[in-house]
Amino acid sequence: MRTTSFRLTGGRVLAILIAFFLLIIIANAFLITLAVRSFPGEQEKKSYLQGLAFNEQIAAREQQRALGWTAAFSRMAEDDGAVVFTLVFTSAAGAPIPQLEIAGALARPVDDDADIPLAFAETAPGVYQATIDAAATGAWRLSAVATSARGERFELEKRLTLE
Secondary structure, eight states, X not given: OOOOOOOOOHHHHHHHHHHHHHHHHXXXXXXXXXXXXXXXXXOSTTHHHHHHTHHHHHHHHHHHHXXXXXXXXXXXXXXXXXXXXXXXXXXXXXXXXXXXXXXXXXXXXXXXXXXXXXXXXXXXXTEEEEXXXXXXXXXXXXXXXXXXXXXXXXXXXXXXXXX
């Protein structure tokens, strides 16, 4: 009967180390590929130039705050899978604000290809609704820009989760 004993030699140690680090590199490459495919990086184009214009954004928000408008948001799922989004605009005095032009969109936070435009229509004074057939579950961002006939502008952004 012949018995062989395992001997740990320098060549075997080198082979074990190379195999170990090769496994780590392959795992890292796989995870990096998944990360980049799920979120490729910058979502806003020319974000540096947008940062330079940040003072203009602050001024626009101050103008919006000076208007005193408020917007209440709600959503309701219907039996057929449709989703109804409702925006209610009121003035500083609490009066409804009629006859606004509202441009809106429902967007995924990490995927520009899944954006759904929203067409808001006034259903009562100051009450605007938009209906979509269906949207995938998960995180979404609702953005809307309301413009009055006098050129007053109100921007709204709301994060929401559809189930």
